[in-house]
Amino acid sequence: METTLKALIATHSGDLPAIGAPGRSWLSYDGLRALGVEVAQALNGMGIDASDRVAIVLPNGPEMASAFVTVAQAATTAPLNPAYKEEEYAFYLEDLKAKALILQDGDDGPAFAAASKLGMNIIRLSVPEGAAAGHFMLTSDISADAADKAPLADDVALILHTSGTTSRPKIVPLLQSNVAASAQHVRESLKLTQADRCMNVMPLFHIHGLIAAVSASLASGASIWCAPGFDALKFFGWMKEAQPTWYTAVPTMHQAILSRAARNSDVIADTPLRFLRSSSASLPAQVMRALNETFNAPVVEAYGMTEAAHQMACNPLESGTQKPGAVGIPAGPRMGIAHEAENHLIEGTGEVVISGPNVTPGYESNPDANEKNFFEADGARWFRTGDQGAFDADGYLHLTGRLKEIINRGGEKISPLEVDGVLLDHPDVAQVVTFALPHPKLGEEVAAAVVLKDGASSTEQDIRSFAAEHIADFKVPRKVIIMDEIPKGATGKMQRIGLAEKLGLVAESGQ
Incomplete structure (x- = not known):
């Protein structure tokens, strides 16, 4: 198996299309x-090589x-969400110890402001007139001795932050070998070939888009057509232009696509x-069935997380083998069920654990x-996912809930303590507890x-507006x-789990 990103794309026929986009010519392999x-x-000319971290803030x-x-x-990539505010960029750029930041030419927004205050090197990405999709040039004012260390399998390819049960997000380093292994696991579970084309609507600062859509496609010699984000109103027009054989998305996107499918039945039939x-x-099982009926194609639910370089389990592809409500069978790594408090494997329901070449070697600076x-245990090093579940008699994994208190808003993981910290900065707030509110489409929504404080008169809207000035919209x-x-x-502790029910908000949220 290939163990670096460079090796993943090294042998595909050169004239095959690799990357496309609306209204652009294809970039070949x-x-x-x-x-x-x-x-x-x-990058080497700017003194940057495999030992250095480069943050990337670009539109989808x-x-x-x-x-x-x-x-x-x-180098080591560190993609960041383009929706962050300046203070969030300041935290992440400093926490990453990034050597440079790649920004689109002319982008002087919050990321630029944060990097400038930190004295960080800015690298500008520009697209030449008429260039093929994905082609660009890099320029900067960095003066440094040239570097030339190329990444090897054990070097870090990708760094992402993941929300933890503390307010400080954890740094997840993923090695070249982790990324390459996961891309190949996705390729194998989906039986991808060079005849396939993925239409990407996932954000590309997120492990799902980076690995399942981009890396797995390129590992297969297939093509990846990149939309500028997700837009249900434009989805079927893009589909007509891209002529994909598949797409990958989070459930909320699938539901939005379904809502517009009936009026686009001709595109579905022609593509x-x-x-x-x-x-x-x-x-939701109902959504899986509706997608299957609408597109007359298998709907493959997979289970992934950042620490596993995305994919851990996946429903099989063969017709009729997908189980609604199950996240599939192990698809790459070994999987097991562990005792939730003791370090050993058990039968039945417990904490889902994984071990394999796609799993991060560990969180950075967080013993x-x-x-x-x-x-x-059992001759392997296991990672605890924080999810509770059990395997059925057919070997399919069913998740029964999360052990942690992280809010999962349509695939975006939000730390309640991080939101607590922001709201407590409001001059009128004395106490706060952020918690998950069940939501019919997103799964969970953020509530607080x-x-x-005595004598204060702030309203709900005042507090929400304050939060919106300090954190990305999806966390507000x-x-x-x-x-x-x-x-x-x-x-005597304030309890997040079950708070929505205690406050009588559950029936209300489902309306």
């Missing part, structure tokens, strides 16, 4: 490989896809999909988290119960309940 050489030369599209693939052939894939949040989340509580006192458990 020869073109993508040549771009990789140009990017490495440019072909350049983000090709930037990830090519920068990772020379038969080989399959559809869903991951990053639980796909406590590593001790808590990794253990040795707040106690105001959609509901803020102002209370005289927040209910506490028997030990």
Whole structure:
């Protein structure tokens, strides 16, 4: 098996299409490989090589896809969400110890402001007039001695932050070998070939899009057509242009696509999909069935997470083998069920654990988290996913809930403590507990119960507006309940889990 991103794309026929986009010509595999050489030369000339971290803040599209693939052939990539506010960029850039930041030419927004204040090197990405999709040039004012260390299998290819049960997100380093292994696991479970074409609508700062859509396609010699984000109104027009054989998305996207499917039945008939894939949040069984009937194609639900370089389990592709409500069978790594408190494997229901070549070697600079989340048993090193579940008699994994308190908003993981910290900065807020509110489409939404300081008169909207100035939109509580006192458990602690039910919000949220 290939163990680096460069090796994944090294042998495909050069004239095959690799990366496409609306209204653009295709970048071939020869073109993508040549771009990789140009990017490495440019970065090396700026004194950047495999030992350095380069943050990337670009809009969704072909350049983000090709930037990830090519920068990772020379340095460590750290893609960040373009929706962050300046203070969020300041935290992440500093936490990553990034050596440089790649921004689109002319982007002088919050990421630029944060990097400038940190004195960080800015690299500008520009697209030449009439260039093929994904082709770009890098320029900067960096003056440094040239570097030339190329990444090997054990070097870090990709760094992402993941929300933990603490307010400080954990740093997840994924090796070249982790990324390559996961891309090949997805390729094998979906039986991808060079005849396949993925239409990507997933954000490319997210492990789902980076691995399942981009890396797995390129590992197969297949093509990846990159939409500029997700837009249900444009989806079927893009589908007509792209002529894909599959797409991958989170359940909320699938539901939005379904809502517009009836009026686009001609496009569906003219563009038969080989399959559809869903991951990053639980796909309701009703939605899986509706997608299957609408597109007349298998709907493959997969189970992934950042620490596993995305995919862990996947429903089989063969017709009739998908189980609604199950996240599939192990698809690459070994999987097991562990005792939730003791470090050994058990039968029945417990914490889902994984072991394999796609699993991160451990969180960076976080020995406590590593001790808590990794253990040795049965001749393997296991990672605790924080999810509870059980395998059925056919070997399919069914998840029964999360052990942690992280809010999963349509695949976006949000730390309640991070939101607590922001709301507590409001001058009128005395106490706050952020919690998950069940939501019919997103799975969970962010809510917060707040106690105001004596004499304060802030409203729900005041607090939400304050939050919106400090954190990305998807983290802002959609509901803020102002209370005289927040209910506490028997030990006196404020309890997040079950708070929505205690406050009588569950029936309301499902309406």
